[in-house]
Amino acid sequence: MGRQKNKQIIKNRVAFLDKKIPVYASFLGIxxxxxxxxxxxxxxxxxPLFLPAPSAIIVTGWEMIMSGEIYQNLSASLYRIVLGYAIxxxxxxxxxxxxxxxRWFDAIGTPIIYSIYPIPKIAxxxxxxxxxxxxxxxxxxxxxxxxxxxxxxxxxxxxxxxxDTLIKAAVxxxxxxxSVIRKVILPGSLPMIFAGLKLxxxxxxxxxxxxEMIAAQNGIGSMxxxxxxxxxxxxxxxxxxxxxxxxxxxxxGLQWLENKLLPWR
Amino acid sequence: xxxxxDNVSKTFIDSKNIKVPALENINFSIKEHEFxxxxxxxxxxxxxxxxxxxxxxxxxxxxVYFEGIDKKQPDLGIVFQDIALLPWRTxxxxxxxxxxxxxxxxxxxxxxxxxxxxxxxxxxxxxxxPKELSGGMKQRAxxxxxxxxxxxxxxxxEPFSALDAxxxxxxxxxLVTIWNRTKLSxxxxxxxxxxxxxxxxxxxxxxxxxxxxxxxxxxxLPKVGRNEPQFNNKFEAYVEEIWQLxxxxxxxxxxx
Numbered sequence: 001m002g003r004q005k006n007k008q009i010i011k012n013r014v015a016f017l018d019k020k021i022p023v024y025a026s027f028l029g030i031x032x033x034x035x036x037x038x039x040x041x042x043x044x045x046x047x048p049l050f051l052p053a054p055s056a057i058i059v060t061g062w063e064m065i066m067s068g069e070i071y072q073n074l075s076a077s078l079y080r081i082v083l084g085y086a087i088x089x090x091x092x093x094x095x096x097x098x099x100x101x102x103r104w105f106d107a108i109g110t111p112i113i114y115s116i117y118p119i120p121k122i123a124x125x126x127x128x129x130x131x132x133x134x135x136x137x138x139x140x141x142x143x144x145x146x147x148x149x150x151x152x153x154x155x156x157x158x159x160x161x162x163x164d165t166l167i168k169a170a171v172x173x174x175x176x177x178x179s180v181i182r183k184v185i186l187p188g189s190l191p192m193i194f195a196g197l198k199l200x201x202x203x204x205x206x207x208x209x210x211x212e213m214i215a216a217q218n219g220i221g222s223m224x225x226x227x228x229x230x231x232x233x234x235x236x237x238x239x240x241x242x243x244x245x246x247x248x249x250x251x252x253g254l255q256w257l258e259n260k261l262l263p264w265r
Numbered sequence: 266x267x268x269x270x271d272n273v274s275k276t277f278i279d280s281k282n283i284k285v286p287a288l289e290n291i292n293f294s295i296k297e298h299e300f301x302x303x304x305x306x307x308x309x310x311x312x313x314x315x316x317x318x319x320x321x322x323x324x325x326x327x328x329v330y331f332e333g334i335d336k337k338q339p340d341l342g343i344v345f346q347d348i349a350l351l352p353w354r355t356x357x358x359x360x361x362x363x364x365x366x367x368x369x370x371x372x373x374x375x376x377x378x379x380x381x382x383x384x385x386x387x388x389x390x391x392x393x394x395p396k397e398l399s400g401g402m403k404q405r406a407x408x409x410x411x412x413x414x415x416x417x418x419x420x421x422x423e424p425f426s427a428l429d430a431x432x433x434x435x436x437x438x439x440l441v442t443i444w445n446r447t448k449l450s451x452x453x454x455x456x457x458x459x460x461x462x463x464x465x466x467x468x469x470x471x472x473x474x475x476x477x478x479x480x481x482x483x484x485x486l487p488k489v490g491r492n493e494p495q496f497n498n499k500f501e502a503y504v505e506e507i508w509q510l511x512x513x514x515x516x517x518x519x520x521x
Contacts, residue, residue: 174414
């Protein structure tokens, strides 16, 4: 009895580390913010000129979809970003692999890459406009360039970080050089390549909007700037929402592709 | 057929350009169907020697060759200490890797691959990725991959050193069973003396700094059932004999 009196149960003092939280919690924040926003504007705490209500943005957005304005601008933007991203990513992967495989390419190419990399790419837009004209080509080029660098650097370090013992294993089981590249180095560097592709997705969106604001008649970026100048804030916000959806689906798409291509991770 | 390690020496050059001898005048041979275990304290160059025999490193002097073999390129099956399964390939795809590189037909790959997956006890895990397997199961796959090419020489570099003691004991027993079915010429490297006596037809003891051949001990015990009580005394005597050979060197290694 005396022993039971002094019983002290040891409790898990780090239980907070694995506390479970319901799924709906992640929506609570966004929903709460939207409601707060709606209330603030409904009660006219802030003028709709500076901050339009979410409901107004949705209504205006629907009108702009129906009138075809969104479609026209979005397709122009998509054309630029998809083309620029595809060119930049493809070149980045190919050149990154070359730099990783060949000591000669590495010695000659890597210093060039690293010296151009720190330049903020948008600073080169005036130069590209001078060289390539104000049309699509200069905008696609600037996006491609912005995508190229994160992809090339990640691909390069992906190749360099492939486990040596895996290469040795492949060679001892009869792989030649080409086989080692195809069956070991390429799949081994894919995770890093994807990290680069995701990084580049953000960069490409940024460059798209910047380039369209500087030099374009259409596109989401130019639309946002246009309505900003006219102080039609609701339509400006529609553009911002479209961009955020674009960025979100871009990331989701890459995530989906990664899960498809790398089931072993 | 015989694999001859002929007067092999290896010298490394360190960062200060000083020559560091790792192996000196190693001479021995592995006969057909013979299980040879290399044992020695850390720093005796046993992994270096295995790498040279594997063709993953060139010797500074001497050579390693196959005698009495018809094909141009003898097949080597290697089981790695850190297993080295390709993480993006399933167990089956890993096991048939060597067969694919040798351009075996799909049908042959399937037959041979399945045979060795069954032999190492991985039936039902063909489509599993390595990361989903335990350490012991990963190494089973590693062994199946090496066996699948039906090599002329099987090389094993401390294959069970990363496993826990219980799993290791079981894997050693299974290895004896598997080896008895395949009877491959084998060179096995370990620092574990019990393991050496349990598995070997012959134990080759290396000394350290530089790695020299200290002694070759024939293990005169039946291949199967060495852990049975009636062999206890003899088993322990071999272990003691090898330990006495290594003890002094191992102690020195500890002080470094």
